[in-house]
């Protein structure tokens with residue numbers, strides 16, 4: 001599904017954010033990405049979502065080398081990647097329904113098919129009854145779930161989440177992670193970038209750990225010994 005081959009990223013000005021990164025994520029796999037602030041987590045997500053390009057190396061989605069894409073092909077590949085941001089970036093003066101419908105409107109969906117898909121996405125995150133609300137009237141956890149519904153509404157096979165539980169208490173974080181697990185269980189590949197080592201330790205998924213732009217671990221995090 002996703003493959004990084006010897007990927008390095010140097011930002012303009014010369015800062016080396018990633019150095020020779022290699023990993024693969026299989027279809028239907030759920031993986032955490034962690035590391036200190038500035039380790040390069042967001043840079044990895046930006047390379048996958050084509051917001052940034054690698055300086056060297058290859059990023060592949062479904063065996064398509066992103067650096068060889070023609071500009072006209074970018075929207076088609078990007079459609080396969082649902083992105084969830086920490087600050088969810090909702091349109092505050094539009095209803096929950098309109099926020100979730102946005103990716104479909106951009107793709108040209110209208111009428112019954114659009115309504116059906118928006119309702120299905122809202123149902124999956126448990127917010128069907130809030131569709132007419134404005135986001136500011138929802139709790140932080142609910143707003144985050146609107147962001148998830150928007151990311152999944154066009155059924156992408158790969159979901160990326162950048163600190164999706166960043167501002168939430170442990171109970172709400174668990175709810176959000178259960179939403180990701182539910183998508184994963186129906187075959188969606190999920191990559192979650194997080195600082196939250198407690199969350200990672202509890203959930204027991206493969207974890208990629210970055211340190212100063214290098215991958216220092218790929219696997220299950222060792223369980224903490226009780227003290």
Ligand SMILES: Nc1ncnc2c1ncn2[C@@H]1O[C@H](COP(=O)(O)OP(=O)(O)OP(=O)(O)O)[C@@H](O)[C@H]1O
Nearest residue numbers: 011012015017035036037038039040041042043044
């Ligand atoms: N557009 C940019 N131009 C120059 N340097 C950048 C740019 N974007 C990121 N960096 C630098 O690259 C490094 C890695 O940044 P990145 O955002 O990937 O880290 P991160 O692991 O996601 O950190 P955090 O957890 O704090 O979000 C940082 O030192 C950052 O300052």
